[in-house]
Amino acid sequence: MTLPAYKSWPFQEAQKLQKRFAQPASLPVRFETGFGPSGMPHIGTFAEVARTTWVRHAFEFLTQWPTQLIAFSDDMDGLRKVPLNMPQQEMLAENLGKPLCRIPDPFGECESYSAYMNKKLNEFLDSYQFDYTFQSSYEAYTRGDFNEGLAIILRKVEDIKAIILPTMSAEKRTNWSPFFPICEKCSRINSTRVIHYHPENNTIEYRCDREEGPVKSCGHKGTTSIFDGHVKVGWKIDWALRWYSYDIGYEMYGKDLIESATLSGKIVRLMGKQPPIGQFYELFLDEEGRKISKSVGKGLTIDSWMDYAPLESLLYYIFQNPKQAKRLFWGIVPKSVDDYLAGLNHYAMLDSAKQPDSTIWHLFNKGANVPSYRTSTNFSLINNLISAVGADDIDLILEYLKRYDSSTEKFAPIIEDLVHKAMNYYRDFILPNKNYRRPDKEEIKMLKTLRDELANYEGDDENELQSMPFNVARMFNESPGNFFKMFYEVVFGQERGPRFGTFVQLVGKDKALNLLDTLVNRNNVD
16 A cells, blocks of 8 residues: 655654664664753753654654664763752762763652652653553663673774864864773763773773862872773764664754764774764753753643643644744743644544644554544633633633534533643732733723623624624724724733624623623723
8 A cells, every 4th residue: 555645744754764764673763862860850851752753653653663672871971060959968979070861869769860760760751651661771881781892982082083173173182082981990081081091901991080170189199991881982883883772773863962963973884884874853842942851841741731731732843844933932822832733623524534734633642542522612712702701711701602602511521620720820820920900091082982782782693792892993083903903901901802892702691791780980081
């Protein structure tokens, strides 16, 4: 059977990967994501695993070949600075420069700093039901997974230097080596430098005398094997080493690592294998457009997102064009949820052959168990209703929604969850920013005229209701834009709100009239 040429980006990536293999693989095609366990897993970690999983699923759908996703933790990396959000700051400061796997757990729960972070990574990925194989760098090095590759690197040190050194400043070229020995005396890795290479017996000589910021050195001189965890290699070399040793077929990376990926590709070719197919993604930005790295900032975490919106809405947002920078702040929540719900609505109308190109198909594991949602009720409408009614009563809001659109009863579990999350969002992000302004006399007259037009109207047509504010604005020689802005600021305490026709149908004519009566009577305008 010939499959359609799908255009969504995971399929584009999957097709590139398929071309790399001449025939179906007998072993799983391996995908990889990386994790730096100096801090907690975060939205960046989540996004990379999710995006890689979407490519993996698209590849499986196209080829029916077995695959594996390796979640690699670089827990042999040295701790360069003390994270400010960690307990036991003094203890961590004393252990700066040591591999994360050799530093005590500041939380006192696991055998090491990295063991605690790795545990959190596994819990994090498991909680979102990702399918992956966890791999610790420490275990890989000590088990000998990298020994073959390390021997090749040792034999080709000068060739590797010729690739790396031209990209470095003159001062950093001095004493640069692909190898980072672990000092046998003080256990530090960031304070050592290689002084001689011995490829004939796979050893190196080193001194522990390199000062790097607050990292201490002990002056020890020694000779050590490059095998079984006595050394690790630097970042760009380590990436190539993993690709070589595990035959990685695909890996994504942030835009800030494009140069690293290019250099690592050259090194793995030098070692005798091809680099994986890969795609860079743009980084997350905060509300002001500044880069977000390890910490998302302003309280936006995945757990907190799920207090205000379905997880799938975050996935839907992350899915869109990975090469476009995305801002992560609370203001994007309503639109993200609405886009996701619109996607669900549209998905049900697609022919089965076209569904794999839909974002929804990718979000729900190749289209498995996609929920049905065929109603116009969305998150913005629910928020507008909560804002208009001013009630913290889920049952009351649900009753209004049923009155507005009877089809909501068919999707009660989804609607109830949306209302619950919208209540949280309203309390935390809308209500604190409400600022009701007092209308002037002319504006009161306009509101009274609008109230009278509504009172005299006998129908229930949303378009006819919507035309009323335009009619009133015309009567008072006011622009519709200014009239609506005034209406929202006076009635809702905010600059934007629902369409007037939708608002009346949501709350009912009587409730809308009561609101307008209250405003008019409060100001004693005839």
